[in-house]
Amino acid sequence: MPTRLHNLIRETLENSPHLTQRGLAERMGVNPAAVNRMLHGQRKIMAEEIPIIEAYLGLRLDLQYLQEAPRPGTRRGFSDNPATPFEAPVPVYGYAAGSDDVTKKGTSGLNLSNGDIVDWVARHPALNGIKDAFGIYVFSDSMEPRYFRGELIYVHPGRPPEVNKDCVIEMKNGDAFIKRLVKLGESKIRVRQFNPPLETDVSLKEVQALYSVIGRG
Numbered sequence: 001m002p003t004r005l006h007n008l009i010r011e012t013l014e015n016s017p018h019l020t021q022r023g024l025a026e027r028m029g030v031n032p033a034a035v036n037r038m039l040h041g042q043r044k045i046m047a048e049e050i051p052i053i054e055a056y057l058g059l060r061l062d063l064q065y066l067q068e069a070p071r072p073g074t075r076r077g078f079s080d081n082p083a084t085p086f087e088a089p090v091p092v093y094g095y096a097a098g099s100d101d102v103t104k105k106g107t108s109g110l111n112l113s114n115g116d117i118v119d120w121v122a123r124h125p126a127l128n129g130i131k132d133a134f135g136i137y138v139f140s141d142s143m144e145p146r147y148f149r150g151e152l153i154y155v156h157p158g159r160p161p162e163v164n165k166d167c168v169i170e171m172k173n174g175d176a177f178i179k180r181l182v183k184l185g186e187s188k189i190r191v192r193q194f195n196p197p198l199e200t201d202v203s204l205k206e207v208q209a210l211y212s213v214i215g216r217g
Helices: 004-014 019-030 032-039 047-057
Strands: 090-096 117-121 134-138 152-156 166-171 178-183 188-194 197-201 209-217
Touching: 004 019, 004 032, 004 047, 019 032, 019 047, 019 152, 117 134, 134 178, 166 188
Parallel strands: 090 134
Antiparallel strands: 090 117, 134 152, 152 209, 166 178, 166 209, 178 188, 188 197
Protein backbone atom coordinates (compact mmCIF):
# COMPACT_ATOMS: atom_id res chain seq x y z
CA MET A 1 0.00 0.00 0.00
CA PRO A 2 1.52 3.37 -0.99
CA THR A 3 2.16 5.84 1.83
CA ARG A 4 1.92 9.60 1.61
CA LEU A 5 5.68 9.55 1.05
CA HIS A 6 5.30 7.41 -2.08
CA ASN A 7 2.50 9.66 -3.33
CA LEU A 8 4.47 12.84 -2.63
CA ILE A 9 7.50 11.62 -4.59
CA ARG A 10 5.37 10.39 -7.50
CA GLU A 11 3.25 13.57 -7.69
CA THR A 12 6.30 15.81 -7.48
CA LEU A 13 7.91 13.97 -10.41
CA GLU A 14 4.68 14.15 -12.42
CA ASN A 15 4.28 17.89 -11.82
CA SER A 16 7.91 18.92 -12.34
CA PRO A 17 8.99 18.87 -16.02
CA HIS A 18 12.68 18.98 -15.10
CA LEU A 19 12.42 15.88 -12.88
CA THR A 20 12.04 12.31 -14.18
CA GLN A 21 11.89 8.78 -12.84
CA ARG A 22 15.00 7.97 -14.87
CA GLY A 23 16.83 10.94 -13.37
CA LEU A 24 15.86 9.86 -9.86
CA ALA A 25 16.97 6.30 -10.61
CA GLU A 26 20.39 7.52 -11.80
CA ARG A 27 20.77 9.65 -8.67
CA MET A 28 19.84 6.68 -6.45
CA GLY A 29 21.98 4.26 -8.42
CA VAL A 30 19.12 1.84 -9.14
CA ASN A 31 17.21 0.59 -12.16
CA PRO A 32 14.33 2.83 -13.37
CA ALA A 33 12.02 -0.15 -12.88
CA ALA A 34 12.91 -0.17 -9.19
CA VAL A 35 11.94 3.51 -8.91
CA ASN A 36 8.65 2.79 -10.66
CA ARG A 37 7.87 0.02 -8.16
CA MET A 38 8.85 2.33 -5.31
CA LEU A 39 6.51 5.08 -6.50
CA HIS A 40 3.58 2.67 -6.39
CA GLY A 41 4.39 1.24 -2.97
CA GLN A 42 5.76 -2.05 -4.31
CA ARG A 43 9.30 -1.35 -3.10
CA LYS A 44 10.30 -0.02 0.32
CA ILE A 45 12.21 3.24 0.59
CA MET A 46 15.45 2.73 2.48
CA ALA A 47 16.43 5.22 5.17
CA GLU A 48 19.74 5.96 3.44
CA GLU A 49 17.85 6.80 0.22
CA ILE A 50 15.83 9.62 1.81
CA PRO A 51 18.62 12.28 1.63
CA ILE A 52 19.30 11.34 -2.01
CA ILE A 53 15.63 11.65 -2.93
CA GLU A 54 15.34 14.94 -1.02
CA ALA A 55 18.32 16.40 -2.87
CA TYR A 56 16.94 15.38 -6.27
CA LEU A 57 13.39 16.63 -5.62
CA GLY A 58 14.43 19.73 -3.70
CA LEU A 59 12.03 18.77 -0.90
CA ARG A 60 12.18 17.96 2.79
CA LEU A 61 10.53 14.57 3.38
CA ASP A 62 8.94 14.58 6.82
CA LEU A 63 8.30 11.36 8.73
CA GLN A 64 4.57 12.11 8.70
CA TYR A 65 4.58 11.03 5.05
CA LEU A 66 5.21 7.46 6.15
CA GLN A 67 1.54 7.28 7.16
CA GLU A 68 -0.79 5.32 4.94
CA ALA A 69 -2.19 7.39 2.09
CA PRO A 70 -5.89 8.37 2.19
CA ARG A 71 -8.25 5.94 0.50
CA PRO A 72 -9.38 6.83 -3.04
CA GLY A 73 -12.22 9.32 -2.99
CA THR A 74 -11.10 11.06 0.21
CA ARG A 75 -11.10 14.82 -0.20
CA ARG A 76 -8.02 15.83 1.71
CA GLY A 77 -8.24 19.19 3.42
CA PHE A 78 -11.98 19.57 2.91
CA SER A 79 -13.30 17.31 5.67
CA ASP A 80 -15.30 18.39 8.72
CA ASN A 81 -12.23 17.81 10.89
CA PRO A 82 -9.78 20.66 11.49
CA ALA A 83 -7.17 20.48 8.74
CA THR A 84 -3.51 20.18 9.62
CA PRO A 85 -0.95 22.55 8.06
CA PHE A 86 -0.06 19.70 5.73
CA GLU A 87 -3.62 19.13 4.52
CA ALA A 88 -5.23 22.58 4.64
CA PRO A 89 -6.48 23.93 1.31
CA VAL A 90 -4.69 26.90 -0.20
CA PRO A 91 -6.25 30.14 -1.47
CA VAL A 92 -6.38 31.06 -5.14
CA TYR A 93 -5.83 34.74 -5.85
CA GLY A 94 -7.64 36.06 -8.91
CA TYR A 95 -6.10 35.44 -12.29
CA ALA A 96 -2.56 35.83 -13.58
CA ALA A 97 -2.30 37.64 -16.90
CA GLY A 98 0.67 36.52 -18.92
CA SER A 99 0.09 38.24 -22.26
CA ASP A 100 0.16 41.77 -20.85
CA ASP A 101 3.40 43.69 -21.05
CA VAL A 102 5.11 43.20 -17.70
CA THR A 103 6.73 46.63 -18.08
CA LYS A 104 3.35 48.40 -18.16
CA LYS A 105 1.41 49.27 -15.04
CA GLY A 106 -2.18 48.51 -14.18
CA THR A 107 -2.78 45.94 -16.93
CA SER A 108 -2.64 42.61 -15.14
CA GLY A 109 -5.61 40.36 -14.48
CA LEU A 110 -4.20 39.65 -11.01
CA ASN A 111 -3.32 42.08 -8.25
CA LEU A 112 -1.80 40.37 -5.23
CA SER A 113 -1.92 43.49 -3.10
CA ASN A 114 -5.73 43.44 -2.77
CA GLY A 115 -5.72 39.89 -1.40
CA ASP A 116 -8.93 38.88 -3.20
CA ILE A 117 -9.46 35.12 -2.82
CA VAL A 118 -11.53 33.65 -5.65
CA ASP A 119 -11.26 29.98 -4.70
CA TRP A 120 -9.82 27.39 -2.30
CA VAL A 121 -8.12 24.29 -3.70
CA ALA A 122 -6.43 21.15 -2.39
CA ARG A 123 -2.81 21.68 -1.39
CA HIS A 124 -0.07 20.57 -3.79
CA PRO A 125 2.22 17.93 -2.18
CA ALA A 126 5.25 20.17 -2.59
CA LEU A 127 3.52 22.83 -0.47
CA ASN A 128 2.78 20.63 2.51
CA GLY A 129 3.56 22.57 5.67
CA ILE A 130 4.42 25.75 3.72
CA LYS A 131 2.88 28.87 5.23
CA ASP A 132 1.21 31.40 2.90
CA ALA A 133 1.29 29.03 -0.10
CA PHE A 134 -1.23 30.00 -2.78
CA GLY A 135 -2.51 29.27 -6.25
CA ILE A 136 -3.34 31.32 -9.35
CA TYR A 137 -5.70 30.73 -12.26
CA VAL A 138 -4.01 31.52 -15.57
CA PHE A 139 -5.82 34.36 -17.32
CA SER A 140 -4.15 34.56 -20.74
CA ASP A 141 -2.58 32.41 -23.44
CA SER A 142 0.90 33.95 -23.46
CA MET A 143 2.50 30.92 -21.79
CA GLU A 144 0.87 28.30 -24.03
CA PRO A 145 1.59 25.47 -24.53
CA ARG A 146 3.21 25.50 -21.08
CA TYR A 147 0.08 26.85 -19.33
CA PHE A 148 -3.40 27.30 -20.75
CA ARG A 149 -6.05 29.85 -19.91
CA GLY A 150 -8.01 28.82 -16.82
CA GLU A 151 -5.34 26.38 -15.62
CA LEU A 152 -4.40 26.33 -11.95
CA ILE A 153 -0.77 26.80 -10.93
CA TYR A 154 0.69 26.51 -7.45
CA VAL A 155 3.13 29.05 -6.03
CA HIS A 156 5.76 28.61 -3.32
CA PRO A 157 6.06 31.93 -1.43
CA GLY A 158 9.51 31.30 0.00
CA ARG A 159 11.48 29.34 -2.58
CA PRO A 160 13.80 31.58 -4.65
CA PRO A 161 13.07 31.29 -8.39
CA GLU A 162 15.63 29.49 -10.53
CA VAL A 163 16.87 30.41 -13.99
CA ASN A 164 15.07 28.52 -16.80
CA LYS A 165 12.13 27.77 -14.53
CA ASP A 166 8.72 29.42 -14.23
CA CYS A 167 7.97 32.17 -11.78
CA VAL A 168 5.31 34.65 -10.76
CA ILE A 169 6.49 38.27 -10.80
CA GLU A 170 4.75 40.57 -8.34
CA MET A 171 5.24 44.23 -9.21
CA LYS A 172 5.30 46.93 -6.56
CA ASN A 173 1.82 48.06 -7.63
CA GLY A 174 0.55 44.53 -6.91
CA ASP A 175 0.16 43.35 -10.52
CA ALA A 176 1.41 39.82 -11.15
CA PHE A 177 2.57 37.91 -14.22
CA ILE A 178 3.61 34.33 -15.05
CA LYS A 179 6.88 34.15 -16.96
CA ARG A 180 9.95 31.95 -17.50
CA LEU A 181 12.98 33.37 -15.71
CA VAL A 182 15.85 33.62 -18.22
CA LYS A 183 18.43 35.67 -16.34
CA LEU A 184 18.68 37.13 -12.85
CA GLY A 185 20.96 40.16 -12.61
CA GLU A 186 21.81 42.68 -9.93
CA SER A 187 19.52 45.39 -11.28
CA LYS A 188 17.15 43.60 -13.64
CA ILE A 189 15.76 40.25 -14.68
CA ARG A 190 15.09 38.86 -18.13
CA VAL A 191 11.88 36.86 -18.57
CA ARG A 192 10.33 34.94 -21.43
CA GLN A 193 6.82 34.19 -22.64
CA PHE A 194 5.99 31.57 -25.28
CA ASN A 195 2.99 32.88 -27.22
CA PRO A 196 4.17 34.87 -29.07
CA PRO A 197 7.83 34.21 -28.26
CA LEU A 198 9.16 37.26 -26.46
CA GLU A 199 11.87 38.13 -23.95
CA THR A 200 11.61 41.22 -21.74
CA ASP A 201 13.90 42.96 -19.27
CA VAL A 202 12.31 44.06 -16.00
CA SER A 203 13.93 46.44 -13.54
CA LEU A 204 14.19 44.99 -10.05
CA LYS A 205 13.30 48.46 -8.74
CA GLU A 206 9.75 47.78 -9.95
CA VAL A 207 9.57 44.22 -8.59
CA GLN A 208 8.08 43.50 -5.17
CA ALA A 209 8.75 39.77 -5.15
CA LEU A 210 9.56 36.75 -7.31
CA TYR A 211 7.82 33.46 -6.54
CA SER A 212 8.58 29.95 -7.78
CA VAL A 213 5.90 28.00 -9.63
CA ILE A 214 6.10 24.46 -8.28
CA GLY A 215 3.22 22.65 -9.99
CA ARG A 216 -0.21 22.76 -11.54
CA GLY A 217 -3.70 21.60 -10.66
